[in-house]
Amino acid sequence: MNWILIFVTLQVLHFLGTWRLYQKAGRKSWETALPIYSLWVMLKITGRPRWWIVLFFIPIICVVLYGVLWVDFIRCFGKRSSKDTFLVIITLGFYIYYINYLPRTKFTGVEERKETALSSLLFAVVFASFVHTYLIQPFTIPTPSMERTLLVGDFMFVSKFHYGLRIPLTPIGFPFTHNTIPIIGIRSYIDRIRLPYKRLPALTPIRPGDIVVFNFPTDSTQNAPDRKDHYIKRCIALPGDTLEIISGELQVNGQPEALPKNAEKQYSYIVQTKEIRLNEDFLKNYLGIKDIKLIEGDESGDRGALYEIMLTDEYAKILSELDNVTSIEKHLFSKEFTEPGIFPENSTWNRDFYGPLYVPKKGDIIKLSENNISQYRDIITRYEGHTLKESEGEFFIDNRSMQEYVIEQNYYFMMGDNRHNSLDSRYWGFVPQDHIVGKPIFTWLSIDWDRDHPLNIFKWKLRQERIITLTNENSRIKTSYLPYVLTSLGIYFVYSFIKERRKKKKNTSSD
Structure with missing residues (x-):
């Protein structure tokens, strides 16, 4: 119902701000009131390809394209100065209202477009936004929780389609930002407008031992799951598994953990x-x-x-x-030691003696009790959106007395390879399926800086052996493809140089 209200409101705003301009462009004023069709007409007025209409319904990408369309539209009415462009962008399109009700406004036609640096930049922004949002996103390893497998200063590309592309939950946001705009520090997205959770089919399921990028579940600064801070850990237990740590050694379903060869636990x-x-x-x-x-x-x-x-x-x-x-x-904690901040909150566990703990899966029917409610409280309220009240051993979910709860999505248990220096699921619990981002596939750069001097820009060096390396789970030895990349680039530039020389020589001969 909220989506219908938002959609109708936006269409009414569009009608009120453009109906006279449509008339002056030779169209009917009622065309501005029709959803989707009004956008198709605007594309026709501005001379843009009508197939662009599909792009306006792609989350994040649509933000850039609406800005382009606003600028194109006002230019059709003689508003072609840098000031006009700035005003229509900074007012989020409401500058069109001023033009719409200005008596002397005239339709001057579609501006002749030439290939400019600005148009090339806009194309690059749209293309890069698509890749960044829907295919591959760059990430940096900021903490040592995955050392020695991943190092602080590793710059990685993460595939968003391996585990199934998650359609952005917050479709309106500033391109190339996550949750805040750098320097300014303000929120970079509109939290009130959200899409329902949808995920495309996966190329591969999450397997035990996979390194996974996900949104930090208990991030208290952001509400939307896809805008929470990014974490990277190793998945050590799948939905339906039971894990236990005994003297620092992890067991899953009663068996010692089986890690890929590239894992180096610390x-x-x-x-x-x-x-x-x-x-x-x-x-x-x-x-x-x-x-x-x-x-x-x-x-x-x-x-x-x-x-x-x-x-x-x-x-x-x-x-x-x-x-x-x-x-x-x-250095192992004793079994009798209760570590502060361990999950769940009423446990007597620690990092080296933990569990046994069951990882819930979709469809599980959980019988609630005072002993296990701390284990499932976040699942019921934070991750699956219900209200929970407790009174004298009785549980009220969405104001209904319930002693059982049906799990609505899969959950995972994540741990860092730096087992004694990692903030992971042992401290904040399960990772919901809708928080999964993707799979690291490629390290394109690695910088080793002096951690004792984090602000000294001269205290760093390149880890050449890690530059342009693929994630290889079958070996600790990383094969760098940097020589092949440099050779390919060299061949390309030599070929381009020779081709350009021949072209100039041919033109000179023709003259």
């Missing part, structure tokens, strides 16, 4: 040395060990030092063989 290790200093430059630059924290020790080096270091089991073994290391032990 844990917190306590390292005791004879002297104050490990060779931190060697650890950071040659072994890629970034998170090194001195717990005890002094600069004199008279006493041994105690470090907390994030390591894979493989690198922990390497460090244990150093002469300077006297002991190394994985």
Whole structure:
């Protein structure tokens, strides 16, 4: 019903702002009142291809095209200055009202269009917006929660169609922004106008061990699921699975987790040395060990030092063989320790002893109780849009007394490969199906900067071995395709140069 009201309101606004202009362009005023047809007529008045009408119903893309059409429309009535263009854009089209009721306004015809830098830019914006919204979107790895598999400073392309393209839920928004406009900091989309959740068929289902980009479920700053902050983690449990962590080791359905070969899990290790200093430059630059924290020790080096270091089991073994290391032990919480902020809120679990926990799937009938309501509260209210009230052990969903609840969509459990330094499902719960964004497929750039000097622009270097590499789940060795790309570009530029030289030589001979 809300959509019908919005649609009718927009059509009435269109009629009130354009009916006289349609008349002056030789059309009938009633044509402005007809949905879709009025847009088709406007395209005809402005001389734009009528097939463009399809593009106006593509979320996000339509925002750019409406701006183009507004500018084209007012130019048909002699308003062709930069000031007019600015006013019609900044007023979101309402400048047309002023032109519509201006007595001296005349129809001057379609402006002769030439290929300009602006028209080329508009085409590029429309094309790039389509690719960014519906096919592939660039992402940056900002935190170490997936190290060592993914590194801080990796720039990746993420496929939106592998797990099924999610149609944008908020169709009206500023292109190339996510939830806020940079610098200004204001919201970049209209939250009140939303489309129902729809997802196109997937090329492949989410599999155990897949690295997945998704919207952070408990993001409190954004309401629309598709505008919540992006997170990237590994899916370790599917809908219907039961997971448990025992002494830091994950089991799914009673079996040890099966990870692809490219996964490199890290844990917190306590390292005791004879002297104050490990060779931190060697650890950071040659072994890629970034998170090194001195717990005890002094600069004199008279006493041994105690470090907390994030390591894979493989690198922990390497460090244990150093002469300077006297002991190394994985830092695990005890089973009796209740970690603050763990999910669900009434559990006595921690990061190393967790579960067993069942991951709900669509169609599950859950019998609600005081013991499990904290596990399903967000599902019922935040993700599936119902109201929930609790009174003396009785549950009221949408003001109806209910002791059972039917799960409406699939859920997933995500964890970071940096198991002791990752904010993941152990702390905020399940990831709903409608929050899934896509699958990382390609690393096009990787920058290693000094984390001790995050504001120093000179403290960085390129990780050449990670530039232009495909996500390879069958090997830890990343194959860089950079030489092939550079060779192809070189061949293209040489060919273009020779072709241009021949063309000029031919024109000179003809003269």
